[in-house]
């Protein structure tokens with residue numbers, strides 16, 4: 001059982017401002033072992049900022065947490081998130097969440113890799129109308145520039161197609177790891193921005209793939 005304050009009074013939320021459950025990450029960290037239960041914890045600078053309880057039933061994820069919207073009362077929430085497995089082209093299986101959101105009386109049911117806590121429940125970004133901040137072009141450019149700068153500061157090429165340079169002499173292993181993570185994050189954000197910007201040029205199946213990825 002955990003809790004967090006949430007619910008910024010804004011109608012178009014930014015994905016970065018919301019806590020998210022990354023299904024792929026949860027699987028990688030062993031959350032989907034038979035009968036697994038535990039806490040999923042968000043932290044910043046190694047300090048815990050929020051947590052929720054989860055239980056893996058084999059076909060679904062039962063979430064268990066407290067939430068407080070816009071300074072209101074704490075509420076206890078139990079949420080059931082169905083999961084599906086699909087075969088990957090290159091072998092192995094990938095797990096997705098089926099968004100349990102209901103909008104205008106219709107069940108969302110989208111297969112997604114990420115759920116956001118934009119309000120009381122964890123739902124897909126379509127249900128919350130979450131705008132990735134990188135949708136605004138300045139941020140998209142800024143992210144790319146930041147990644148390029150970091151890459152060059154490490155002594156490498158600026159482009160994302162190149163491997164990140166090895167750790168410079170005298171730099172702490174931890175510092176280097178953090179910089180690599182930051183580069184990955186910036187480039188990931190820029191990718192999302194790119195897709196959003198050129199959305200109208202992609203086919204439906206391309207977009208479906210992107211939605212699964214992000």
Ligand SMILES: [Zn+2]
Pocket residue numbers: 099100101108109110123124125126127
């Ligand atoms: Zn949804």
